[in-house]
Amino acid sequence: MATPAFFICLSIILSSISISFSQILLLPLTHSLSTVQFNSIPHLLKSITARSAARFLRHRHPHRQVSLPLSPGSDYTLSLSLGSHPPQTLSLYMDTGSDLVWLPCHPFECILCEGKYNPNPAALNLSSTAAPATCRSRACAAAHSSLSSSDLCAVSRCPLESIEVSECDYFSCPPFYYAYADGSLIAKLYTDSLSIPMSSPSLILKNFTFGCANSALGEPIGVAGFGRGVLSLPAQLTDFSPQLGNQFSYCLVSHSFDANRVRLLSPLILGRYKRKEQLGQAEPDFVYTPMLDNPKYPYFYSVGLEAVSIGKRRIESPPRLKRVDRSGNGGMVVDSGTTFTILPSDFYESVVAEFGHRVGRGHNKAGRIEERTGLSPCYYFDDRVAKVPVVALHFGGNSSVVLPRRNYFYEFWDGGDEGKGKKKVGCVMLMNGGDDSEGGGPVGTLGNYQQQGFEVVYDLEKRRVGFARRKCASLWESLNQG
Template sequence: MASPVFFVFLTLLFAQLSLLPSKLLLLPLTHSLSAAQFNNTPHLLKSTSARSAARFHHLRHRNQPTTKHRRQVSLPLSPGTDYTLSFSLGSTPPQTISLYMDTGSDVVWLPCSPFECILCEGKYSPATIPNPLPLDLSSSTPVPCKSRACSAAHSHLSSSDLCATARCPLESIELSECGSFSCPQFYYAYGDGSLIARLYSDSLVIPMSSPSLILPNFTFGCAHSALGEPIGVAGFGRGVLSLPAQLASYSPQMGNQFSYCLVSHSFDNESVRRPSPLILGRYSADEKEKRFGDVGDEFAYTPMLDNPKHPYFYCVGLEAVSVGKRRLPAPESMKRVDGRGNGGMVVDSGTTYTMLPKELYESVVAEFGHRVGQFHKRASSTEGRTGLGPCYHVDDSVVSKVGSVNVPPLVLHFGGNSTVVMPRKNYFYEFFDGGDDGKVKRKVGCMMLMNGGDFPDSGGPAGLLGNYQQQGLEVVYDLENRRVVNPERVEFGIDCTWGLGPELGGLVKLQLLYDHLLVSCFLVPFKRKVALITVAFGI
C-alpha cells in the first residue's frame, strides 16, 4: 500500500500541473536501447566502446582539406549509444517522427519519401529505434536559394553563388528576384555515413505542451538518399539551423537555454526504459527569485570555448582530473582551443564514453590501479571482451576480505573553477562476466573512461565528455549569454537522482521538480526526501 506521503505528493501533483509556465517546455528523451533485450553485457560494452572510439576518432581526423561544397558537419550516430525525441511535422496531417538528439550537429534532417538508404543493413531495428518513416512532403515548402538558411546549409556560401547553382538567371540574381528558385541540395557527412538533402520548411508541432507548441516555417533537411544513416537527427548544436536556434527565433526564453538530465541506468533493463527529461527554456534570475526566493547559484559554471573551425560544437576546457586525493593536470590541449580549431573537450550527447588524450588517460589508469589494484585482482580477460579497462574482480569472495570495493572518488576540474564530483556508477561499472566453458561467472568492475589516443598531427578536439558520464547530472547549455559580455557556458548540476520513489511517473515528477513547486513549497518537512531532491537542482 502506498504511504500517506505518496498521497500528499499525488494531490499536489495534480494541483500544480497547470502551473508549468509557458516559457518552459519539457520533452522525453528515449534511450535507443530502451526497447532492446541485451543479455550479453560484455558484447554490449564492446559495441558501445567501439562506437565511442569511432565517433571520436572521426572527430579527431576530420580536419583534412575539403572542397567548399563539402560539408562534414557531425559525428557518427549508431543505435545503442544515443537518445531520441519525437515531434510532429507538417499539417496534412501532421506526421510523427523520431530523431536522434545530438549536440554535435547543427541541423535537423530526416528521411523523406522516396528514401533510399545504402549499406544500412543491420543498422536499424524497429525493436530499438522508433521508425520515423519517410516523410510525405505534400505540405512542405522548398527553401529559396537566397535565404540565410540556404547559405548556412552550404557552409555560408553567398546567396548569389547558390542561386546561380540553382540556375536563377543573372538578371534575376542582380535584382534579387530568385525567390522561386529552390536552395540546391547539400552534402552532409558523418563518421560512418553520409547523405544528400534539400532544405524545406513546414510547421513543427511539439505535442508535450498544452496547447501544443507550433513553430511555423521550421527549416529542416529532407534526405532522399543516405549512406549508412537510416535515422534522422535533431541537431542541438550552435548553428542557425539547429532546433534550439530556430526555437529561439520563436521564443528566446525557450530557445536560448536547454538542458537534459540523462537517467542513471548502468545498462539496467528497467532503468534504461525510463524517459530522460529534455528541458527547453529556464527561469530568468529575476523570475526565479520572485517565485522561489533567493536560492543561490545552484550550478557550477564553466566557460564555453569558441571553436573557429567547428563553431557548432560545445567545447569546454578541462584543467585536471582528480583520482582520490591526487590531482592529475590535463595537457594544455585540453584547456583551450587554438586558432585552427584544435583542442578543448567536446560535451557530446551522442557518444557513450568519455575520451581522454593518451597521456592523461594513462595517468588516470595508473593512479586508479594504484588505489584499486592493491585490493582487487586485474580482470584482463574482461578487458579484452569489453574494450574497456582497467577491470578488476570485485565478487563477494574478494570484497569480504577487504570490507568493500575500494574505488577512489573521481573529480573533473573544468575551466572557471568548476568542479564536478562524478557519481561512482558513472565511471566504475560492476557486472557479472565469464561463464564460458562451464566456468562460474564472477563479478567484475571496469573503469568507464577510454583512451582517445595521441594524434598531434590530426587536430580536432583533445577530449570528449560522453553521455555515460553525464548520467544523473543536469547539463544546462546557456546560449543566451552569447549576446552579452559574458561568454557562453555549459552548466553542470550536481546530481539529478530521483528521490520520490517509483510511485510517481518520472517525467511528470521531474517536471514538477524542475518547476521547484513541490520542492520549495511542500517537501521541506520530509528531510530524507528533500535531501535527494535538493541535490537534484542544488537548491
C-alpha cells in the first residue's frame, strides 16, 4: 500500500464559516482479504456466504438475535485519523448500509471477535481536544431516534429549570445502543478533528461527530457509515462542503479472490469530477436508477429491481422487490458491506432454474461443492471455458446493467495437488434470501462482488444511484496522478 508521503500533502481546513473547495477528495479502499492468507477457496466462499446471510438477516431483523460468523468477510476499509497532538489513525469498514461513524475506544471489549480481521494495533485513546456531544445536539437526537432532546437531557440529569430554558449545554449525550448489519455496540458521542491522511488532497474536518464504543458485539474494527443519515460521513461533509458530501462514488477492483488482485487499491471518490475530461470520451456513461425512500430504514440506499435477464429471457421481479411500501418493506439495498447479491427465495429459484436450464445440460451438478461453499448451483466442467448465458439486472428508471461474467459465475479448481486429480468447478454467485413473509425491511441486496468493475455513484442531491463500467485500478491511477 502507498504511504501518506506518496500523496500531495495539501491540507484543506473545512470550517462552518466559509469554504472554497472545487476538487474531489480521493481515498484508497483496501480489501480486507489483502492481508489474509486463504488456501482453500471453498472454505473462503463458505465464510463469505455465512457473513452475507447474517448481514442480510440483520438488515431485515435488526433487533432479532442472529448468529454472527467469526470468519472474515470480503469488505473494504479506509483510514481515518481522529484528534490531535498527535492524531491516531485507525482502519474502518466503509459501509453504505450504516449511517454512523464509530470507532473502538480504550478500554475496549469486543464480544465474539476471536480470530476476526483487525488491522488496528490498538483502540482509540481520546485526545485532549475530544468533547462529548451535548444532550441537545442534533447528533444526539439522531443517535437516540426515539427520544426528544428534553428526554435525553433529563436522562443526562440536566435540572428541570435548565431543560425548560434550553440551557443544558454542559450535559453530555447519554450512551446509546446501535445495531447494524454485522453486530451491535454501546457507545457515546464525541466531537473532535477528523483527518483522512491517505486522501488526495488530505483533509481536516473540525467538530466531527463519531461514536466512541467501549463494547461491541461481532466487530473489532469500527465502521465509517456512508448511509443516508445525519451522522454519516457524507452528511457531515455536506454540512461543511456540499461539493464533497452531495455525491460519492467508488470503483471496486475486480479480483475473483486472486491473492494479487485483492491487494490492489480501489478508489473512493467524494465529490463530483468531470469524467469525460478526466477519463476520455470513450468511457461509458452512467445509467441511473432512482433511490426509494424507506420510512422504517431511512439510511438504506434502496432501489427497485424490475427484472433479471438470463440470456434473452427476462424474468420479472416480484412486486415487493420493485418498490418499498409504507411500512418500509421491500426494495433492494445497494450495499458495500455485503459480498454476494441476495434475492427473495421464489425469485432466486426462478433465476437459477433458468440458469441451470441453459448450463446444466451436459454438466454434472457439484453437490459437494455447494455444501462446502454455500453457493448454488455449482457444476463440474472439463478444461474448456464454461459457456454461460449473459446476466443483466434491470432497475427502476429503465436502467439496465449487464454484469461481467466474472461477477456472477466463479470458476476454480477443486481437489488434488499440483493439478493432479483436480476438477474444474463453476458456481453462480447469487444467494437465496429465504422466505420473506415474516418480518419486514428490504427483500434483496446488491452485493459488492456484483458491483466490481463498475463505478457506482450515489447522487444524494438528485436522489439516484448510477452504474458505469470502469477499469477500477486504472481509474485509481488516473485520478491519483491527476
